[in-house]
Amino acid sequence: MPFWQQDLESMSQEQIQKLQLKKIQNQVSKLYKDNTFFKKKLDDIQVKPGDIKSLEDVKYIPFTYKEDLRNNYPTGLVCGNWDNVIRIHMTSGTTGVPVAMAYTKNDLDVWADCMARNFVAGGLHSGDIVQQAHGLGLFTGGLGFHYGLERVGAKVIPTGSGGTERQLRLMKEWGTTVFTGTPSYALYLAEIAMEKGIDPVKDLKLRLGFHGGEPCTDEMRRRINERLGYTARGGGMRRCYGLTEMGGPMSMDCHYATGIHLWADHYMVEVINPDTGEYTPPGEPGELVLSNLSFEAMPILRYRTGDRVIVDFSPCPCGRTHPRITNFLGRVDDMLLVSGTNVFPSQVENVLLQQSELSENWQLMVGDNKGLHTLRVEVEPMPGVIISEKYIKDLEGKLHDFLEIRCKVVIMPVGSLARFEGKAVRVVDERKKI
Amino acid sequence: MPFWQQDLESMSQEQIQKLQLKKIQNQVSKLYKDNTFFKKKLDDIQVKPGDIKSLEDVKYIPFTYKEDLRNNYPTGLVCGNWDNVIRIHMTSGTTGVPVAMAYTKNDLDVWADCMARNFVAGGLHSGDIVQQAHGLGLFTGGLGFHYGLERVGAKVIPTGSGGTERQLRLMKEWGTTVFTGTPSYALYLAEIAMEKGIDPVKDLKLRLGFHGGEPCTDEMRRRINERLGYTARGGGMRRCYGLTEMGGPMSMDCHYATGIHLWADHYMVEVINPDTGEYTPPGEPGELVLSNLSFEAMPILRYRTGDRVIVDFSPCPCGRTHPRITNFLGRVDDMLLVSGTNVFPSQVENVLLQQSELSENWQLMVGDNKGLHTLRVEVEPMPGVIISEKYIKDLEGKLHDFLEIRCKVVIMPVGSLARFEGKAVRVVDERKKI
Numbered sequence: 001m002p003f004w005q006q007d008l009e010s011m012s013q014e015q016i017q018k019l020q021l022k023k024i025q026n027q028v029s030k031l032y033k034d035n036t037f038f039k040k041k042l043d044d045i046q047v048k049p050g051d052i053k054s055l056e057d058v059k060y061i062p063f064t065y066k067e068d069l070r071n072n073y074p075t076g077l078v079c080g081n082w083d084n085v086i087r088i089h090m091t092s093g094t095t096g097v098p099v100a101m102a103y104t105k106n107d108l109d110v111w112a113d114c115m116a117r118n119f120v121a122g123g124l125h126s127g128d129i130v131q132q133a134h135g136l137g138l139f140t141g142g143l144g145f146h147y148g149l150e151r152v153g154a155k156v157i158p159t160g161s162g163g164t165e166r167q168l169r170l171m172k173e174w175g176t177t178v179f180t181g182t183p184s185y186a187l188y189l190a191e192i193a194m195e196k197g198i199d200p201v202k203d204l205k206l207r208l209g210f211h212g213g214e215p216c217t218d219e220m221r222r223r224i225n226e227r228l229g230y231t232a233r234g235g236g237m238r239r240c241y242g243l244t245e246m247g248g249p250m251s252m253d254c255h256y257a258t259g260i261h262l263w264a265d266h267y268m269v270e271v272i273n274p275d276t277g278e279y280t281p282p283g284e285p286g287e288l289v290l291s292n293l294s295f296e297a298m299p300i301l302r303y304r305t306g307d308r309v310i311v312d313f314s315p316c317p318c319g320r321t322h323p324r325i326t327n328f329l330g331r332v333d334d335m336l337l338v339s340g341t342n343v344f345p346s347q348v349e350n351v352l353l354q355q356s357e358l359s360e361n362w363q364l365m366v367g368d369n370k371g372l373h374t375l376r377v378e379v380e381p382m383p384g385v386i387i388s389e390k391y392i393k394d395l396e397g398k399l400h401d402f403l404e405i406r407c408k409v410v411i412m413p414v415g416s417l418a419r420f421e422g423k424a425v426r427v428v429d430e431r432k433k434i
Numbered sequence: 435m436p437f438w439q440q441d442l443e444s445m446s447q448e449q450i451q452k453l454q455l456k457k458i459q460n461q462v463s464k465l466y467k468d469n470t471f472f473k474k475k476l477d478d479i480q481v482k483p484g485d486i487k488s489l490e491d492v493k494y495i496p497f498t499y500k501e502d503l504r505n506n507y508p509t510g511l512v513c514g515n516w517d518n519v520i521r522i523h524m525t526s527g528t529t530g531v532p533v534a535m536a537y538t539k540n541d542l543d544v545w546a547d548c549m550a551r552n553f554v555a556g557g558l559h560s561g562d563i564v565q566q567a568h569g570l571g572l573f574t575g576g577l578g579f580h581y582g583l584e585r586v587g588a589k590v591i592p593t594g595s596g597g598t599e600r601q602l603r604l605m606k607e608w609g610t611t612v613f614t615g616t617p618s619y620a621l622y623l624a625e626i627a628m629e630k631g632i633d634p635v636k637d638l639k640l641r642l643g644f645h646g647g648e649p650c651t652d653e654m655r656r657r658i659n660e661r662l663g664y665t666a667r668g669g670g671m672r673r674c675y676g677l678t679e680m681g682g683p684m685s686m687d688c689h690y691a692t693g694i695h696l697w698a699d700h701y702m703v704e705v706i707n708p709d710t711g712e713y714t715p716p717g718e719p720g721e722l723v724l725s726n727l728s729f730e731a732m733p734i735l736r737y738r739t740g741d742r743v744i745v746d747f748s749p750c751p752c753g754r755t756h757p758r759i760t761n762f763l764g765r766v767d768d769m770l771l772v773s774g775t776n777v778f779p780s781q782v783e784n785v786l787l788q789q790s791e792l793s794e795n796w797q798l799m800v801g802d803n804k805g806l807h808t809l810r811v812e813v814e815p816m817p818g819v820i821i822s823e824k825y826i827k828d829l830e831g832k833l834h835d836f837l838e839i840r841c842k843v844v845i846m847p848v849g850s851l852a853r854f855e856g857k858a859v860r861v862v863d864e865r866k867k868i
Contacts, residue, residue, distance in 0.1 A: 074607050074608055075608075083560060083561060084587075086560075086584055086587055086588065086589060086590060087589070087590050087592070088589060088590070088591045088592075102589075105587075126517060126520075127517060129522075135594075136571060136576070136592070136594065137570060137593060137594035138591070138593055142570070143570075143592060150520055153520055153539075154520065155519050155521070155522060156520060156521050156522070157522045157572070158522075158523075158571055158572060158577060159572055160569075160570065160571035173507075173508050174508055174509075174522070
């Protein structure tokens with residue numbers, strides 16, 4: 001399998017560490033000089049840029065939290081010359097102040113290179129015809145994928161999300177070989193294809209899918225592969241990773257699928273105990289902490305991602321030497337606290353999708369019955385399948401075993417639950433907000 | 435006012451002609467060698483590439499029609515190495531087979547440069563913060579604007595269309611100085627701003643707008659300027675021009691607003707009598723015929739745009755020496771044939787928007803009453819304005835004078851007609867299709 005930037009992707013550990021030290025020293029100096037927020041943070045703990053003499057000393061740099069980005073919205077964390085900024089992206093901000101990221105031309109180049117590395121590691125080449133169905137706009141996902149695909153030199157058909165029948169028509173007309181979009185949209189595409197009498201495996205030439213925007217379980221990926229007749233890469237949970245605070249989507253698994261490659265020449269990876277802030281022993285789970293080593297406009301250092309992961313720092317069989325997220329144990333943001341129990345929606349999905357009788361259309365309703373939290377799983381069966389009362393009871397038992405909390409299962413008519421062309425919304429929390 | 439590529443934009447006529455001859459000879463040779471459709475066309479009339487010895491000989495190259503692009507969809511007109519194609523755009527194809535365009539990296543660069551020239555000629559600079567609200571996707575408009583803005587080095591906030599309240603919030607938070615989107619969306623933005631108690635003139639920092647995607651009359655532009663407190667450029671009808679067959683949006687007016695600059699180093703301009711195919715005398719109206727001199731992937735030569743224009747080949751006061759469309763008399767596609775009379779929707783808009791009592795929310799219903807075509811103009815008044823029966827009669831009289839056909843005016847309740855975040859749909863043709 002080819003590389004996008006072989007020299008950089010297969011650097012020795014020593015080279016990586018040397019480069020990282022130089023780059024983080026540079027970022028700290030620049031931020032200290034240019035950014036009042038960062039300078040105050042360092043001054044408060046009486047650290048000077050010159051104190052970072054080795055990678056050991058990185059632990060003296062204060063953490064950055066999501067709240068820091070929100071409190072300094074929109075431009076409080078911009079560093080260097082504002083005139084060089086040529087792009088702004090941000091989160092939707094539906095749950096509060098958005099998190100924004102500013103980019104120079106060079107930042108966009110770094111980002112596109114990281115995405116190009118991911119795509120090439122996953123098997124994309126310049127002969128591919130790609131339908132790019134992540135929505136193009138303020139979110140980092142769409143343009144992040146677009147510029148990465150363009151950098152590889154693939155033929156990009158920038159459909160954006162939606163227009164499912166047209167997506168299928170274009171796949172036939174152009175002989176599209178690669179699809180990019182959310183995993184739930186890939187499954188919806190397969191559903192509409194079948195309705196329209198198109199057999200994706202026989203009638204389309206898809207060979208690869210790159211999925212971002214939302215997590216998907218191994219079982220969901222298996223269904224995508226089976227129904228669209230391609231190999232799905234990315235798609236969260238050990239396969240795709242990124243966040244606006246680090247610039248957007250940045251990492252994916254390669255064709256060996258041994259974990260998500262984090263590009264260490266551009267991002268420094270630390271894994272800490274979220275309670276103490278100390279490093280966890282190698283191979284142990286902990287919170288992922290990332291530093292952006294290359295961005296000029298808004299370099300965020302030691303960002304507390306809130307994501308619980310296991311990182312493997314040994315080389316991958318593919319020849320890439322950078323660290324990999326081998327286990328993604330959950331994003332703290334996605335976790336629900338239900339009557340004192342932690343529930344990850346991905347756990348529910350894992351149980352549901354192991355049932356061949358059930359479709360991938362489901363939602364989790366969290367309610368409140370006089371102070372007692374309730375969980376209700378609504379799920380559609382596969383078309384034509386009749387679900388018995390006993391089956392429902394068994395499924396409730398499995399969910400209880402797995403979640404350690406009781407939840408009610410309701411079988412919904414086929415086609416009654418919402419479909420999603422972008423990110424799927426699986427959780428409806430009807431509890432009163434305090 | 436600065437230039438983007440001063441040397442190229444202010445070449446002498448002699449230099450332009452010399453360059454054009456070299457480039458069109460190159461395109462003809464390449465197409466003849468690489469494209470069977472074009473080769474057959476030339477062979478049929480016994481013309482060889484070597485026969486094009488001067489610009490006089492360009493008239494021997496056969497015209498290309500929209501039907502040629504449709505009949506050869508998707509890739510029949512691609513020229514050269516398909517491997518070098520990295521982007522595909524196309525029209526919606528709602529009225530039939532889409533028109534598609536393929537681009538190499540170099541083609542995208544040429545396109546971005548043309549757009550950058552337009553923006554700089556209109557007053558944009560790298561310090562501007564731009565909210566880009568043309569929808570990003572398969573249409574050429576969105577990514578065409580995006581790459582041009584990026585090339586200038588302006589700070590692009592790629593909102594895409596829609597999310598109007600959020601657009602306004604971002605304008606306040608980021609101090610946005612430039613808005614790009616359809617003219618009708620600009621007016622809708624102003625409407626929502628007023629509803630939300632935001633005075634765009636006082637509360638926002640907008641200073642320029644670049645509008646594409648649909649024509650707008652001078653009166654509509656005046657209203658945009660007044661309500662959003664900025665200078666609107668582009669927006670069709672003597673201000674912005676482009677078509678998928680030539681790669682997308684490509685031309686706009688400069689700050690002198692003397693006509694749309696057509697970049698003659700990349701596009702050859704001819705004006706012909708649509709019936710005879712002969713050149714019209716300089717300064718006379720005729721059909722615009724364009725040849726793409728620089729594109730590699732799919733160069734279209736002598737394309738019959740169907741647009742009736744007057745072109746001025748003399749230099750503009752801004753110093754740019756390329757030809758300008760000084761009068762845009764109508765796009766044949768937009769023309770309605772109503773009981774034997776040609777009606778352009780822009781004529782209706784022109785009459786309506788001269789009435790200060792009327793809003794810019796209107797639509798034209800074309801009906802059929804036992805074989806007799808009918809025209810009904812539905813329009814909302816400005817909020818709070820009461821329209822009398824006499825006023826309606828007078829307006830019907832004005833429309834009759836202007837259109838030379840009778841039409842009925844119906845005043846609609848404020849807020850009852852559709853608003854558009856993208857291209858406005860003004861004509862509803864309810865006649866039976868034959």
